[in-house]
Structures are given as C-alpha cells and as structure tokens.
Amino acid sequence: MSVHAPPPATGRQYSIQDLQGFADRGEKFAMLTAYDYTSAQMLEDADIPIILVGDSLGMVMLGYDSTVPVTMDEMIHHTKAVRRGNGRAVIIGDMPFGSYQGDQDTAVANAVRFLKDGGATGVKLEGPRVELTRRLVDMGVPVLAHLGLTPQSVNQLGGYKVQGRDEETAHRMVTDAKALEAAGAFGLVLEAVPSAVGKDVTEALSIPTIGIGAGGDTTGQVLVFQDFLGMTKGRLPRFVKPYANLREQVVAAAKTFASEVSSGAYPGPEHQY
Numbered sequence: 587m588s589v590h591a592p593p594p595a596t597g598r599q600y601s602i603q604d605l606q607g608f609a610d611r612g613e614k615f616a617m618l619t620a621y622d623y624t625s626a627q628m629l630e631d632a633d634i635p636i637i638l639v640g641d642s643l644g645m646v647m648l649g650y651d652s653t654v655p656v657t658m659d660e661m662i663h664h665t666k667a668v669r670r671g672n673g674r675a676v677i678i679g680d681m682p683f684g685s686y687q688g689d690q691d692t693a694v695a696n697a698v699r700f701l702k703d704g705g706a707t708g709v710k711l712e713g714p715r716v717e718l719t720r721r722l723v724d725m726g727v728p729v730l731a732h733l734g735l736t737p738q739s740v741n742q743l744g745g746y747k748v749q750g751r752d753e754e755t756a757h758r759m760v761t762d763a764k765a766l767e768a769a770g771a772f773g774l775v776l777e778a779v780p781s782a783v784g785k786d787v788t789e790a791l792s793i794p795t796i797g798i799g800a801g802g803d804t805t806g807q808v809l810v811f812q813d814f815l816g817m818t819k820g821r822l823p824r825f826v827k828p829y830a831n832l833r834e835q836v837v838a839a840a841k842t843f844a845s846e847v848s849s850g851a852y853p854g855p856e857h858q859y
C-alpha cells in the first residue's frame with residue numbers, strides 16, 4: 587500500500603547524491619523545515635532540494651516548550667503530510683527524543699517507520715550516534731547527522747547555548763563529525779557553533795554540512811519555516827533572518843476580515859451564489 591503522493595510528472599527529483607554533488611562542486615544549497623502539505627508544496631515550487639520534518643514541530647506546530655515530548659506518531663503524521671505535498675525534495679524525518687537512544691533494534695524499527703509509513707528519504711539523528719548510523723546506512727537508510735547544539739539534550743546542556751566555544755569541545759566536534767562521515771552519514775547539521783568551528787568541521791569533511799547558526803562556510807544553510815517567514819512570536823535567535831513578515835500580515839488580514847464581516851462588506855456580491 588502506498589501512502590505517498592507520486593512524484594510530479596515534470597521537474598527534477600532530488601537525491602542525496604545531488605546534495606553530495608553540491609558539496610563536490612563547492613555550491614551552497616538551502617534546506618528548510620516543513621511540517622504540513624501546503625508548506626511542502628510551496629517549497630517544491632521554490633525548488634528547495636531538501637526538507638527537514640524537524641522535531642521542532644513540537645514547538646512551532648504543537649506548542650510544547652521543548653522538542654523533548656515529541657512522539658514517533660506525531661513525527662510520522664507530519665512526515666506523511668509533507669511527502670504528500672512534495673514529490674521532489676529529499677525529505678528527512680527527525681527521529682524524536684527517546685526513539686533511538688535506547689536499544690538499537692527499536693531505533694532501527696523507528697527509522698524504518700519514517701521511510702515505510704512516512705515516505706521520508708532518510709532520517710536525522712542528534713549527537714554522535716556512530717554505531718547506529720553505520721547500521722542504518724548498511725540497511726539502506728540515509729542518515730543526516732546533527733552536532734553542536736542538539737535541542738533534545740536541552741536539559742543536559744542547561745539551555746539553548748552555543749556549543750564548541752572552547753578548544754577541546756571544538757576538537758571533539760571535528761572528531762565526531764569525521765566518525766559520522768566514516769559511518770556513512772550523507773550530511774551533517776551543525777547547530778549554534780562559532781563560525782570558525784563551522785568552517786573547521788566543513789573543511790574536515792567531504793559530505794555536505796548544513797549550518798543553522800554555524801557561520802557562512804557550511805555547504806548548506808537551514809532555517810525553521812516559521813522563523814524564516816517571520817511567523818514566530820517573541821525573540822529570535824541571532825542566526826535567524828526573517829525573509830517575510832507573515833505574522834504581521836496574517837494578524838492584519840484577520841482583523842480586516844473580522845471588521846468586514848461585522849460591517850457586512852464581506853461577502854460582496856461577487857462572493858455569493
């Protein structure tokens with residue numbers, strides 16, 4: 587039984603090999619998160635080659651105060667919707683907290699669900715999960731690694747803090763990144779690290795690095811959908827650049843709608859049967 591939309595008849599379907607091609611040619615690429623059908627369609631129209639169904643959905647879609655409570659069922663539900671909206675991008679399902687840190691057989695079964703049930707191309711794992719990465723890649727599951735600030739460990743890290751500021755942790759990040767590359771990861775997300783660390787890690791690897799607050803030298807850059815569109819309420823991290831102001835526009839549109847309903851201006855004759 588197929589739960590996924592067929593790829594569109596025209597247009598290029600991206601693969602993890604295309605992402606490696608960007609890195610090999612020294613070309614930069616954009617990744618964005620998406621969590622639903624409509625936004626996935628828009629990112630297809632924008633020709634974004636890789637989408638992350640991030641566990642950040644717990645915070646921006648579901649209102650949790652961290653990514654820790656996110657479940658596998660929630661992730662699969664949103665991954666399916668994204669795949670239905672986008673047949674072209676590489677779609678990565680973010681394995682949620684608790685779904686891969688225990689025994690490896692459970693982790694493998696959860697990763698397989700992302701591909702079989704969710705329609706994802708591959709999965710993302712936070713932290714230096716070298717053995718699990720090797721096992722998944724051997725089975726044919728593409729793995730995107732994630733180092734630096736790993737939000738699922740927020741309770742351990744004591745907050746959302748920049749990582750790799752001292753020489754020892756920066757050096758360990760390079761070592762971990764190389765081990766993940768050797769285990770077969772097709773790419774590496776680097777979150778909230780000094781630009782110099784982003785550069786060092788990128789130069790130490792052949793696979794693409796994708797930065798979020800990791801400076802300008804990573805192969806790719808990723809932002810959270812709500813952040814890059816200016817939908818997020820409150821203070822944004824320093825690395826976020828909003829490319830639109832949708833929160834203000836939506837609030838203004840909702841107010842105009844409400845006032846036109848109350849005045850009777852809507853619906854006009856052209857909106858009626």
Ligand code: KIV
Pocket residue numbers: 619638639640641642643680775777798808810
């Ligand atoms: O969950 C997420 O959106 C992420 C990105 C911030 C990389 O992990």
